[in-house]
Amino acid sequence: xxEQPRDAWTSxxxxxxRSILPWLVGGVLAFALYRYGMWSESxxxxxxxxxxxxxxxLSLIGINAxxxxxxxxxxxxxxxxxxxxxxxxxxxxxxSGAMTYYGSMILWQSTAIHGELFGGGDFLFLGAxxxxxxxxxxxxxxxxxPSLRLRGDxxxxxxxxxxxxxRLILTLTRPIKKTAEEVSQAGLxxxxxxxxxxWALDGWMISVGGALxxxxxxxxxxxxWIYLLCFATIIFCYRLKQSVLGKAFVSIREDxxxxxxxxVPTTRYKVLAFVIAAFFGGVGGGLFAHEVGILISPPEMNxxxxxxxxxxxxxxxxxxISGAVLAAIALTILPELLRDLSWIPFLPKALHDVSDYxxxxxxxxxxxxxxxxxxxxxxxxxxxxxxxALWLRAKLxxxxxxx
Amino acid sequence: MTKFxxxxxxxxxVGSLYALIxxxxxxxxxxxxxxxxxxxxxxxxxxWFSLGVARxxxxxxxxxxxPIYAALVVLLATMTICGALGFAIERLAYKxxxxxxRLNVLITAIGIAMLIDNTAALEKKAExxxxxxxxxxxxxxxxxxxxxxxxxxxxxxxxxxxxxDIVVVISAVVLMAGLQLLVFGTKLxxxxxxxxxxxxxxxxxxxPVDRVISITFVVGTMLAAAAGFLFAAKYPGLNQPAAAxxxxxxxxxxxxxxVGGIGNIRGxxVGGILIGxxxxxxxxxxxxxxxxxxxxVILIAVLLVRPTGLFPSGAVNKV
Numbered sequence: 012x013x014e015q016p017r018d019a020w021t022s023x024x025x026x027x028x029r030s031i032l033p034w035l036v037g038g039v040l041a042f043a044l045y046r047y048g049m050w051s052e053s054x055x056x057x058x059x060x061x062x063x064x065x066x067x068x069l070s071l072i073g074i075n076a077x078x079x080x081x082x083x084x085x086x087x088x089x090x091x092x093x094x095x096x097x098x099x100x101x102x103x104x105x106x107s108g109a110m111t112y113y114g115s116m117i118l119w120q121s122t123a124i125h126g127e128l129f130g131g132g133d134f135l136f137l138g139a140x141x142x143x144x145x146x147x148x149x150x151x152x153x154x155x156x157p158s159l160r161l162r163g164d165x166x167x168x169x170x171x172x173x174x175x176x177x178r179l180i181l182t183l184t185r186p187i188k189k190t191a192e193e194v195s196q197a198g199l200x201x202x203x204x205x206x207x208x209x210w211a212l213d214g215w216m217i218s219v220g221g222a223l224x225x226x227x228x229x230x231x232x233x234x235x236w237i238y239l240l241c242f243a244t245i246i247f248c249y250r251l252k253q254s255v256l257g258k259a260f261v262s263i264r265e266d267x268x269x270x271x272x273x274x275v276p277t278t279r280y281k282v283l284a285f286v287i288a289a290f291f292g293g294v295g296g297g298l299f300a301h302e303v304g305i306l307i308s309p310p311e312m313n314x315x316x317x318x319x320x321x322x323x324x325x326x327x328x329x330x331x332i333s334g335a336v337l338a339a340i341a342l343t344i345l346p347e348l349l350r351d352l353s354w355i356p357f358l359p360k361a362l363h364d365v366s367d368y369x370x371x372x373x374x375x376x377x378x379x380x381x382x383x384x385x386x387x388x389x390x391x392x393x394x395x396x397x398x399x400a401l402w403l404r405a406k407l408x409x410x411x412x413x414x
Numbered sequence: 415m416t417k418f419x420x421x422x423x424x425x426x427x428v429g430s431l432y433a434l435i436x437x438x439x440x441x442x443x444x445x446x447x448x449x450x451x452x453x454x455x456x457x458x459x460x461x462w463f464s465l466g467v468a469r470x471x472x473x474x475x476x477x478x479x480x481p482i483y484a485a486l487v488v489l490l491a492t493m494t495i496c497g498a499l500g501f502a503i504e505r506l507a508y509k510x511x512x513x514x515x516r517l518n519v520l521i522t523a524i525g526i527a528m529l530i531d532n533t534a535a536l537e538k539k540a541e542x543x544x545x546x547x548x549x550x551x552x553x554x555x556x557x558x559x560x561x562x563x564x565x566x567x568x569x570x571x572x573x574x575x576x577x578x579d580i581v582v583v584i585s586a587v588v589l590m591a592g593l594q595l596l597v598f599g600t601k602l603x604x605x606x607x608x609x610x611x612x613x614x615x616x617x618x619x620x621x622p623v624d625r626v627i628s629i630t631f632v633v634g635t636m637l638a639a640a641a642g643f644l645f646a647a648k649y650p651g652l653n654q655p656a657a658a659x660x661x662x663x664x665x666x667x668x669x670x671x672x673v674g675g676i677g678n679i680r681g682x683x684v685g686g687i688l689i690g691x692x693x694x695x696x697x698x699x700x701x702x703x704x705x706x707x708x709x710x711v712i713l714i715a716v717l718l719v720r721p722t723g724l725f726p727s728g729a730v731n732k733v
Binding site: 092157160161163164165167168169171172173175176179180182183310313314315318321322325326329367368370371373374375377378381382385 | 443448449507510511514515516517518521522524525526528529532533536537538658661662665668669672676703704706707710711713714717718721
């Protein structure tokens, strides 16, 4: 055993700094964005302010990036094809939504936001997000188990079926308890046996609104939490990709038999990939449920939304984190840009209003990209590994050496 | 007993519709090896085109004389239109992707589905040479004109057997028999089976692979169109083209194909009828609201016990 050589990059304080630095930068950036959003909202007349509508899109981009990057762990790194990511999103959203809704009803007798940023309400919110993620991860374990037996398209179908089952079961839940009395009467879960022989379930756990959606969740999500957690997801997934575990995931994607022969426990790692993706998917769902102006409802959580996230992963390039983020940004903005084309210079006025055709144009763009660039925008590379970035880095390095 | 018989008849009718759609899924999977997500959209177009054709020929008004051959005309017209559309889809979208990863083909199929659904839901009208031609079917649900008599034909043990149910089941059986004949009785069918078994070897043997794949795709599309027509005849209240229930119906038919063993023609038929029966019996005897859940639970159960479906596609009967 030889002692590892120690230089400036591997000394203990530098390692600590390297672990903490992304958080410092990301947290400060997210906080700055959040403050800028608040300032913009109160100073709409100012030239420096952005319209509120743009902040809505910014929040959606953050949530979609969390979903796409987490799905990338299963679809991109491990090469398993999951079509049920929205199932985890729904589970996370409903679990955390129920916790904050009934939690604030019990603690503060109302569903209004309690306290400022880092006030009492935010701790309830973060706890609820964590629980939503954990329950979703548990569901991910259950869904990951069939991947022991199934491969490729069959796994896709099972995950699709899982997403549909979650959605259909959510439509059967009971109406929300509205008043403080109702809430205090109902327990966590109660089973009553009616006189006519039928059984009835009730309680906080299953009173989440049924097919109409879960209305009245306190709206704790803001740009700070979205981008902090988005940052956390990206960092986690990036470090995962660099780690031994991530290399093992990629080896399963490249050749499962060879990976098994090299001693990679393929089945365990496939389930683990599902659990990781499901956890972050659940957290993303929690953020989505607490977002202002969004009503989380079963019809919205259909498999087309899962397909949206798969499209983001494939469009960005399988396994590329920056690709997934870029695709999430592009695919969130694109439908909004297509509402009105007056931003394109020299376009005839007659072609400005295409809002009726926007989904058609979106579909056409998707088909064309898939035919013309099958490997996705980034391929398997990250944004700092593509040719222009490499060229720039080489140039900078030469400049450093030359004097 | 009455309930049991009624449920069986409904299950058989719905199941044969699923079987017809499942055949398209299974044939495309056999030759092109991908889940054709645009199939449900073609099925939707089949239903809406039959409504459009029936209206165009003046059979939509109340009190209008509906000739005996009306249904056949509408069915053939719908199958022709959708078949031509299927040919165009295959040539323009899937052929350039022959050597691309399967995930890309899958996403292209989803893109095609979005394209079809949203185009069909357009509410625009174009004026060409003095005629107003509607583009798309609009965003409102509409009612399919009735092309059959609405009366019960027979009564067995207190159960009315509707004429429509008989038409649905008989048409489905005829179409499936025709497909069976095509695949196992003709030279073209032999070529289809060869392509599905080993595309490269089939090409080396001199089979025009691209043409065979095109024909397979068109046949599958036409079956979906026929299923669309029969669906519109059985359930005349058509949802708007971009509604989610079309995709759900397509998914259930796809489940039928998987349960039967994807790539296997007979498996798709058995799977379709099985899924129809399970759905309707579950709805009638257990919880009605859970009728879609049963289908997916059965899917997962079957895949866990027999990952290749009930009838794994052997080398012989794979298409």
